[in-house]
Amino acid sequence: MTHHVDEHVGKRIRHRRWLVGMTQQQLAEAVGIKFQQIQKYETGANRVSASRLWDIAGALDCPVSFFFDGADTPTTEVDDMFAEKEAMELVRTYYAIPENQRRKLFDLARVLSDVA
Template sequence: MAHPVDVHVGKRIRHRRWLVGMTQQQLAERVGIKFQQIQKYETGANRVSASRLWDIADALDVPVNFFFEGIESEGAGTQTGETIPADIMGDKEALDLVRSYYAIPENQRRRLFELARVLSDVA
């Protein structure tokens, strides 16, 4: 059975790879391994060594600690009134929304952000 930390790190690898629009094959080539190994990392079936995690972080342009963010609060309940899933980055719709959001020009993105804040305050 996979260790929860390995599963969390794998999810973070998958989500970052997806957000930057990289395939498993492309990431594997950048890191110098087979794509099947990336699959195993992303599911938590195989542990990622420190040096390999360093290479993956470099290929995905994030600091190594990115892969551990949120681990201490994983599984914790949400604040009162919130309906955000514990693993928001595991929700494909949320990831699609984030990708689409960052594809919008910055000035329009800021206005959209303000609109979303106003709407969420009303709800």
């Protein structure tokens, strides 16, 4: 049986990996393991050791604390939404747009959501 913190850390690894546009294979190569191990970490099936989490944080260019953010709060609908590949892709694509255009797109989305 998996521990909820292991599942949370795994979700945060997947979340960060998607935000930076890295595949499981690329992350695995960066930390010197097989991609299947990354899969097990991301599902919470295997616990991530402290040293491995340190390596993963380095490869994903974030502090180790990132993986524990929100671990003490219940999962929300927003968390579940970001488990979807399409949602993460949309967020990553959104932030790739130049800021002035991103603001216009955001305003358009807000108008469209008010009409619906």
